[in-house]
Amino acid sequence: MGSSNQWDAEWEVSEELANKLISNQFPQLASKSVQKLGHGWDNTVYLVGTEYVFRFPRRKVAINSLRMEGKILPKLKDYCSIAYSIPLFFGVGDYGYPAPFLGYPYLSGEFPIGLTDKQRALSARTLAIFLKSLHAFPVQIAQKNGVQHDHRNLTDIAMRKEKMHKFLSDIALHFSEEEYRALSNYLEQLRTEKVKRKYTFLHGDLHFKNMLVDEKGKVSGIIDWGDINIGHPACDLNVVYSFLPPDARTNFFKVYGEVDEETKILARLIAVYIPILIMMQAIDHNDERLIDEAKANINRALSD
Structure with a gap:
């Protein structure tokens, strides 16, 4: 690379x-x-x-x-x-x-790598309560302390989609033909180009390398808050698709609250985009364990 x-x-x-x-x-x-x-x-x-x-x-x-x-x-x-x-x-x-x-x-725990769907489902309510509360942090206080607005322009789906197309050649060999086709088809069928901006306080970089789980596989810690920002809640809600299995997502939204379709579209896109970046770095470092987990996150995000 x-x-x-x-x-x-x-x-x-x-x-x-x-x-x-x-x-x-x-x-x-x-x-x-x-x-x-x-x-x-x-x-x-x-x-x-x-x-x-x-x-x-x-x-x-x-x-x-x-x-x-x-x-x-x-x-x-x-x-x-x-x-x-x-x-x-x-x-x-x-x-x-x-x-x-x-x-x-120091926070004890392990990264959520190689968990079963049953283990992941244990965290649906935990993550919903966490994000509902975090997203209620007053934006005014964040702004007074210099927190920036959506510095990565995540609401621009067209730009993100274009980048992902360019990345595909770097990761293609690590997918089966069926998996690669599913990813390509997802991008081709994604018609939304931009979503309306929202202003919510965010962790900003929520994914499996910034989460810790206990011995049962339940989320027990959140780390690396370096991308704190004010932006669209879909940025954090990506974990509904990348981390939770499909049958646990309804339980999440029952607690967090329902969100509009645009938010779900953007959350799923980010749930694919972030693991692609993690996967590219892992390929560069020959880290098979991270490659496999990132790929599993992508496949999970594409599952309904």
């Missing part, structure tokens, strides 16, 4: 550098181990001892997002029915590292 991808790091944070930054600025943590947990598009993540997680931006675009997390996450206590980490440690760049960084309490 070439050497210049939108998920490539602009700077790396090694274990040695993370240790120096943390121990120098937070001496009370100096005796604790520092172990890399992984990285996403925007941040490298380290486990400190067994109690804390630190996130270090790996791209310039992530700096403002991290700062926004530091301002907004403490204000969400009364609006989050699922555990999430409130920042406790606010670090600044040093030793040549140019970005701020944050430390949070």
Whole structure:
């Protein structure tokens, strides 16, 4: 896929550098181990001892997002029915590292990879209560704290559809002929080009790499709030299609409340679009486990 991808790091944070930054600025943590947990598009993540997680931006675009997390996450206590980490440690760049960084309490759990439909259905009500409450966070407060409006222009379905057509060649070999045809047919039959804008406070990047589940497979934690924004609720509601099996979706909307058809169309599109991006990065990194899970998310989103 070439050497210049939108998920490539602009700077790396090694274990040695993370240790120096943390121990120098937070001496009370100096005796604790520092172990890399992984990285996403925007941040490298380290486990400190067994109690804390630190996130270090790996791209310039992530700096403002991290700062926004530091301002907004403490204000969400009364609006989050699922555990999430409130920042406790606010670090600044040093030793040549140019970005701020944050430390949070560690949330136990695993990523929801390889779950059965029965396990996924356990979270229908949990996710509905969570999103109904989160989406009630006052937009005025978000705006006063600098939260931006739909910075990715997600309501423009035509643009998203065009991008997806270009991505298909990068992922085609990882689908069966039947799966690939279903995805292609979905895009060809998608006639809606744009949906009406809505103004709701959003997590902004809700997918299986930003969710944690307990030993039963039930959602127990929500992480990585770097894409907080004000926009269309379909952005978060994509999990109704990517995460929940078809027979659990009615139960979700009974609790969350019914939404209009445009919202469902956009939510399903995003439920396909986000896993495609995750899949492309996983292919670039030869991560078969993530490739398979992303593909399963896409297939689930296309199922009625």
